[in-house]
Amino acid sequence: MSLSPIEKAKRAAAHAASEAFIRSGLRIGVGSGSTVKYLVDYLKEQYGSGELKEILCIPTSFMTRKWLIDSNLPVSDLEKTPELDVCIDGADEVDPSLNCIKGGGGCLTQEKIVQNAAKKFVVIADSNKKAKFLGEKYKAVPIEILPFGYVATQRFIQQKVGGECEMRLGPKFFPTITDNGNYLVDWKFPESSVATDWAFINQQILSIPGVVETGLFLNVAETVYFATPEGEVDIVSKK
Numbered sequence: 001m002s003l004s005p006i007e008k009a010k011r012a013a014a015h016a017a018s019e020a021f022i023r024s025g026l027r028i029g030v031g032s033g034s035t036v037k038y039l040v041d042y043l044k045e046q047y048g049s050g051e052l053k054e055i056l057c058i059p060t061s062f063m064t065r066k067w068l069i070d071s072n073l074p075v076s077d078l079e080k081t082p083e084l085d086v087c088i089d090g091a092d093e094v095d096p097s098l099n100c101i102k103g104g105g106g107c108l109t110q111e112k113i114v115q116n117a118a119k120k121f122v123v124i125a126d127s128n129k130k131a132k133f134l135g136e137k138y139k140a141v142p143i144e145i146l147p148f149g150y151v152a153t154q155r156f157i158q159q160k161v162g163g164e165c166e167m168r169l170g171p172k173f174f175p176t177i178t179d180n181g182n183y184l185v186d187w188k189f190p191e192s193s194v195a196t197d198w199a200f201i202n203q204q205i206l207s208i209p210g211v212v213e214t215g216l217f218l219n220v221a222e223t224v225y226f227a228t229p230e231g232e233v234d235i236v237s238k239k
């Protein structure tokens with residue numbers, strides 16, 4: 001099957017990062033999203049051929065877990081495997097300091113827990129995700145909130161950090177339900193936020209009752225692989 005240019009870029013990023021970071025014996029956090037699917041394909045190929053041995057894959061979402069199981073890869077979880085060697089995940093936007101906005105696919109809380117359990121966090125993305133500053137192109141921060149009091153929680157967010165909260169809706173206008181049974185809000189931040197301190201804003205949001213987690217992954221990525229459809233890979237590491 002021939003891939004579209006964007007899919008070629010995602011695959012190139014996933015393969016380059018996998019070749020650099022995946023080894024036999026590793027406990028691997030496997031992120032979520034369409035770019036991560038190419039990581040799963042890589043693991044399937046390498047493990048299936050016997051090149052890669054004794055790995056454990058710890059998924060960050062129901063979907064990723066299903067991909068791993070369908071690929072006959074050894075799946076574990078953070079109960080049995082609470083410490084990971086590496087976590088590889090996608091992102092919606094990455095700034096020059098490797099801060100990321102994630103959660104476009106709605107899996108941000110489990111992604112953050114798995115990322116936090118890993119010694120190294122590596123991001124894979126097509127080069128369109130590279131931004132001059134956080135919030136340049138991706139104009140919202142996904143936030144997971146509890147269903148209880150969800151309208152009040154959105155109002156608290158707006159009162160505290162401005163902008164506008166939009167409930168992520170699915171088919172027939174049902175709320176999108178996360179893997180944890182919660183709701184998802186896309187916080188359309190005010191333009192003034194992009195010039196301010198995202199770490200402070202993140203703390204402000206996290207302090208609101210009802211907020212479970214945000215899609216701001218600040219100061220955690222060690223290396224980011226950005227790729228183009230032509231297969232050129234730009235590897236940016238933390239300074």
Ligand SMILES: O=C(CO)[C@H](O)[C@H](O)COP(=O)(O)O
Pocket residue numbers: 031032033034035036089090091092101102103104105106107108111
């Ligand atoms: O954070 C995520 C899911 O919650 C994804 O990693 C992010 O949305 C990127 O997805 P894709 O690789 O499909 O562009």
